[in-house]
Amino acid sequence: MRENTVPAVDAAFTQLNMAGRVAIITGAGSGIGATTAVLLAARGAAVIVADISAAGCEATTEQIRRDGGSATPIVVDMTDESDVRATIDLAVSTYGGLHAAFNNAGIGSKGAPLTDMPLEDWQHMISVNLTSIFLCLKHQIRHMKNQGGGAIVNTASGAGVVGFPNVIDYVAAKHGVVGLTRAAAIDYAGHGIRVNAVLPGGIETPMLTSAMGKDEIVRSAVVRGHPIGRLGQSLEIAEAAAWLLSDAASFVTGSAMAVDGGYTCM
Ligand SMILES: NC(=O)c1ccc[n+]([C@@H]2O[C@H](COP(=O)([O-])OP(=O)(O)OC[C@H]3O[C@@H](n4cnc5c(N)ncnc54)[C@H](O)[C@@H]3O)[C@@H](O)[C@H]2O)c1
Numbered sequence: 001m002r003e004n005t006v007p008a009v010d011a012a013f014t015q016l017n018m019a020g021r022v023a024i025i026t027g028a029g030s031g032i033g034a035t036t037a038v039l040l041a042a043r044g045a046a047v048i049v050a051d052i053s054a055a056g057c058e059a060t061t062e063q064i065r066r067d068g069g070s071a072t073p074i075v076v077d078m079t080d081e082s083d084v085r086a087t088i089d090l091a092v093s094t095y096g097g098l099h100a101a102f103n104n105a106g107i108g109s110k111g112a113p114l115t116d117m118p119l120e121d122w123q124h125m126i127s128v129n130l131t132s133i134f135l136c137l138k139h140q141i142r143h144m145k146n147q148g149g150g151a152i153v154n155t156a157s158g159a160g161v162v163g164f165p166n167v168i169d170y171v172a173a174k175h176g177v178v179g180l181t182r183a184a185a186i187d188y189a190g191h192g193i194r195v196n197a198v199l200p201g202g203i204e205t206p207m208l209t210s211a212m213g214k215d216e217i218v219r220s221a222v223v224r225g226h227p228i229g230r231l232g233q234s235l236e237i238a239e240a241a242a243w244l245l246s247d248a249a250s251f252v253t254g255s256a257m258a259v260d261g262g263y264t265c266m
Pocket of ligand 1: 203206
């Protein structure tokens with residue numbers, strides 16, 4: 001008689017399902033966040049669509065509702081602690097809880113050598129790309145501890161584990177996101193809360209396309225950094241984030257998952 005260590009096959013088809021879950025997605029008005037919000041809603045989650053851009057919030061919410069999903073928009077600045085709290089309050093008052101969070105809002109660097117970087121630019125980068133994640137973790141984990149568990153994914157970057165020229169503020173902030181993820185994963189694993197990071201390579205979103213500009217030489221240089229020979233698409237990050245947020249990843253915490261076409265192998 002076979003030991004009962006092999007799960008029923010249908011588990012493979014149900015563990016990605018997010019029906020009955022409530023998820024907050026930050027930076028959900030564009031790019032990776034928008035696509036992840038749409039994907040999670042398609043898998044059954046009720047989604048809080050959080051972004052500083054009202055137009056972005058509206059567009060993502062409309063798309064989810066058109067597809068038959070549940071979404072509620074909130075225009076927030078994730079560097080503001082009361083705004084962060086408001087996203088959780090909205091999840092609880094609208095849908096009755098919070099099970100999953102994708103902390104993804106972020107900005108690109110203006111780009112400058114360290115020796116010329118104005119302090120204000122450094123501080124703004126740290127505030128948007130790192131302190132916002134601290135604030136999200138603080139309030140989401142408080143709620144999830146009381147609720148008995150949850151799953152969180154933070155968006156770092158390949159630049160969270162390797163250096164990149166001329167964007168020292170971005171590299172430092174994203175390394176910080178990986179550190180926050182690992183430390184929080186250790187501290188709250190005992191509360192049933194999993195905390196992971198996803199590390200995108202170059203993904204074709206407004207952030208990257210505006211940083212590259214229209215110069216084909218710059219674009220080819222960026223592509224060459226990816227052994228897979230192309231840039232990524234938002235959906236390729238959304239799939240990883242959705243997996244990490246689902247029960248399919250129930251033994252995964254503290255990971256910094258590269259989804260980068262091999263960028264960080266180089
Ligand atoms: N695109 C890439 O190549 C790439 C690579 C590695 C990591 N990332 C990271 O992925 C995340 C998403 O980026 P994207 O490429 O989808 O960019 P994007 O510009 O398309 O989307 C970012 C979203 O975040 C929102 N946002 C910015 N500041 C905010 C704030 N203070 N409060 C709330 N919302 C705010 C913006 O309004 C925008 O809708 C970022 O954290 C970025 O650093 C992107």
